[in-house]
Amino acid sequence: MPLAAELFVKCLENEGVEYIFGIPGEENLYIMDALLNSSIKFITVRHEQGAAFMADVYGRLTGNAGVCLATLGPGATNLITGFADANMDRAPIVAIAGQGATTRLHKESHQILDLVSLFKPISRYSTMVMEPENIPEIIRKAFYLAQGDNPGGAFVCLPENIAGDQTDQNNIPLKVYQQASSQPTTESIEIAVTLVLQAQRPIIMVGNGVIRNEASQALVAFAETLNIAVAQTFMAKGAIPFSHPLSLGTVGLQAHDYVAGGFDEADLVICVGFDMVEYHPHLWHPRCDKKIIHIHKTAAEIDTHYHVSASVLGDINKALQQIAQLAKPQTEHISDELRQTIIAELDDYAQDDCFPLKPQRILYDTRKALDDEDILISDVGAHKMWIARLYRCEAPNTCIISNGFASMGIGVPGAIAAKLANPERKVLTITGDGGFMMNSQEIETALRYKIPIVIMIWNDHQYGLIKWHQQRRFGRTGFIDFTNPDFVKYAESFGAKGYRVEKAEGLLPTLQQAFEDDTVVVIDVPVDYSENMRLTEKLGKLVGQS
Numbered sequence: 001m002p003l004a005a006e007l008f009v010k011c012l013e014n015e016g017v018e019y020i021f022g023i024p025g026e027e028n029l030y031i032m033d034a035l036l037n038s039s040i041k042f043i044t045v046r047h048e049q050g051a052a053f054m055a056d057v058y059g060r061l062t063g064n065a066g067v068c069l070a071t072l073g074p075g076a077t078n079l080i081t082g083f084a085d086a087n088m089d090r091a092p093i094v095a096i097a098g099q100g101a102t103t104r105l106h107k108e109s110h111q112i113l114d115l116v117s118l119f120k121p122i123s124r125y126s127t128m129v130m131e132p133e134n135i136p137e138i139i140r141k142a143f144y145l146a147q148g149d150n151p152g153g154a155f156v157c158l159p160e161n162i163a164g165d166q167t168d169q170n171n172i173p174l175k176v177y178q179q180a181s182s183q184p185t186t187e188s189i190e191i192a193v194t195l196v197l198q199a200q201r202p203i204i205m206v207g208n209g210v211i212r213n214e215a216s217q218a219l220v221a222f223a224e225t226l227n228i229a230v231a232q233t234f235m236a237k238g239a240i241p242f243s244h245p246l247s248l249g250t251v252g253l254q255a256h257d258y259v260a261g262g263f264d265e266a267d268l269v270i271c272v273g274f275d276m277v278e279y280h281p282h283l284w285h286p287r288c289d290k291k292i293i294h295i296h297k298t299a300a301e302i303d304t305h306y307h308v309s310a311s312v313l314g315d316i317n318k319a320l321q322q323i324a325q326l327a328k329p330q331t332e333h334i335s336d337e338l339r340q341t342i343i344a345e346l347d348d349y350a351q352d353d354c355f356p357l358k359p360q361r362i363l364y365d366t367r368k369a370l371d372d373e374d375i376l377i378s379d380v381g382a383h384k385m386w387i388a389r390l391y392r393c394e395a396p397n398t399c400i401i402s403n404g405f406a407s408m409g410i411g412v413p414g415a416i417a418a419k420l421a422n423p424e425r426k427v428l429t430i431t432g433d434g435g436f437m438m439n440s441q442e443i444e445t446a447l448r449y450k451i452p453i454v455i456m457i458w459n460d461h462q463y464g465l466i467k468w469h470q471q472r473r474f475g476r477t478g479f480i481d482f483t484n485p486d487f488v489k490y491a492e493s494f495g496a497k498g499y500r501v502e503k504a505e506g507l508l509p510t511l512q513q514a515f516e517d518d519t520v521v522v523i524d525v526p527v528d529y530s531e532n533m534r535l536t537e538k539l540g541k542l543v544g545q546s
């Protein structure tokens, strides 16, 4: 008779799980042992937070839930930040934790926490296996909900005594299926078409839902057919190529985006796959004076500034195709002032030889070093704001920014997962020195599994974004300074390569060399963040979320 842990692993295989990221513990010994006979590759990491971020980015890039695993108590709590990040960024993730035996869960007991309650507010589903025969249903439900219309986190814990119980041979994994998206109703399409026909100055706002639902092509066709310009949120970068004439660029950083992004002059905002956690509607719809069409798989959140005139729910591809067929093209579209400003700004700084380097110069050279399909993973901080604004992203899922939960520390583990999911592409993470030190230990993981990634650190010895906010709000700063290790020596001590950029012209050749090195490479790039306040002076206060 198979053990419950063996059935559990069979069910994961049945879901197509390729990797599990995690750290074993005493209470999940049975699972770890069952994994020895499995096709699933276990990636042993150095901190459970790293495992959760890896699962987060793997889920976001592939659409299949990334899986992370920890022991009970402290192992499970260490998963929380990366797991919450995935849940709020709507990346499918399944977290598995061990749990103490059911004979001691009712009382104070070593390392016992009520894990189901702990994960409940940050997940779509949180449960504990109480009987081995429930495992097929629980695993199916976890993946079904994590990968559903509103994707996110599912948490399952397995008490150690249940894991070691025997289970019936007939207890087998359930058939895997994902409910097909419902079709938008004719009535909702008609209402949307009427609004588009009535509009004088429509604008499209794209959120990550377009990329998640593989609707980027349909979106570009929709925009072209109707001649309507497209603004993208941070997490929708690449939904329409930056170089497309109808692309307005990425919005959501500065107060000025409301004007430069074209929202000020718009009378209709067509929100496609837009999630409110990313860019609060009061920032782009302050006067509540526009009509909104909401096209998504899930219903719109209620918000004073997001009062929708039409809600087209269901398959996003179908919705876009059907509306485009029935509506008429606009004679002119909102001007791409924001995109033109960005092109001009990048060109202005292309040869800037100041040292430390300006963010604009770094991103200009970074774009040169990466092909359109290569992947850039941003960490969280001032560098993220610059990446969101200036990185010219040409294809979906090639610039990964966490903008829902927006947790520091995602960069290094995220790059590892991105490379595992896309071994043929170059993967770069840009991180602040603060965020880098939160999960830098995963350099060892990347080296051990021979996962070549390039880590570019914007070195300013400070929590740069917080300094930016302090300068703007109070005109003085505090509590943001720290010292760094020698990043080159630090990298080398792991067996990775380390480079320090010592002049502006040095960056591009160093990046090119780093990708040729085909190992884990750390590049220390001193950055000049005095540009932050200059941007604020030019474009108004920073509204992008940290």
Ligand SMILES: Cc1ncc(C[n+]2csc(CCOP(=O)(O)OP(=O)(O)O)c2C)c(N)n1
Binding pocket: 380, 381, 382, 383, 384, 406, 407, 408, 409, 431, 432, 433, 434, 435, 436, 458, 460, 462, 463, 464, 465, 466, 546
């Ligand atoms: C885990 C976590 N802690 C704190 C914050 C708040 N926060 C956002 S950005 C930031 C500073 C980031 O500093 P650094 O990594 O050096 O990047 P920089 O801003 O200098 O580019 C902080 C503390 C956060 N988003 N996530």
